[in-house]
Amino acid sequence: MFEQIIDKRYKTEIKNIEFLSDYTSQGIFNSKLDPFTKSFLSVEAGNIKSRSELENYIGKAIRLQINYTIRPKWTILNYIFVDKDSQLPEVITSKISIFKFYRYYEEAINAYLKEVTTLTVMRSSIKEIIDDTDSM
Incomplete structure (x- = not known):
């Protein structure tokens, strides 16, 4: 079922770039790409050199968005x-910015990142923030 949803979304996005050069x-x-796809590409893609490379990133963006919706x-x-x-705070800030719904996760994580002064942030810390946010 999810593969059908992914395939349908993928075909729609590919149609949106049909004439993109x-x-x-x-x-x-x-x-005309979906805003989530555009956000994902701005964080992950860098310099795209070919249509096939763009299509590959679009597929990744769609899978990420569907996974984010579900879990x-x-x-x-x-x-x-x-x-x-662990991860660098600036990487966390950049990556969390692509998620446009369930915004409260981004807000809680960014608030935490503004308070910490460490060079890296532990996965367990972000997990705890998400858990705390869910319990509110």
């Missing part, structure tokens, strides 16, 4: 930290 940040920003805590932790136990 400008793969720069500005070209993508001006495209936000798991998705935030795995997207930010991948397989690490």
Whole structure:
């Protein structure tokens, strides 16, 4: 079922870039892509050189958004930290910024990041913030 949803969303997004030839940040920003996809591309993509590379990133963005919709805590932790136990605060700030709904997670995490003075932030700290936010 989820694969069908992903496939349908993917086809819609690919249709939105059917005539796109400008793969720069500005070209993508001006495209008809979904706002979440645009945010994901701005954080993850860097310089896109080809249509196939853009399509690959679009697929990743769609999967991330669907996972976030279903299980936000798991998705935030795995997207930010991948397989690490800690991450730089600026990386966390950048990555959390793409999520446009369940905004309270971003707000709580950013408030915490403004208070800490460490060079890295532990996965367990972000997990605790999300858990605390959920319990409110």
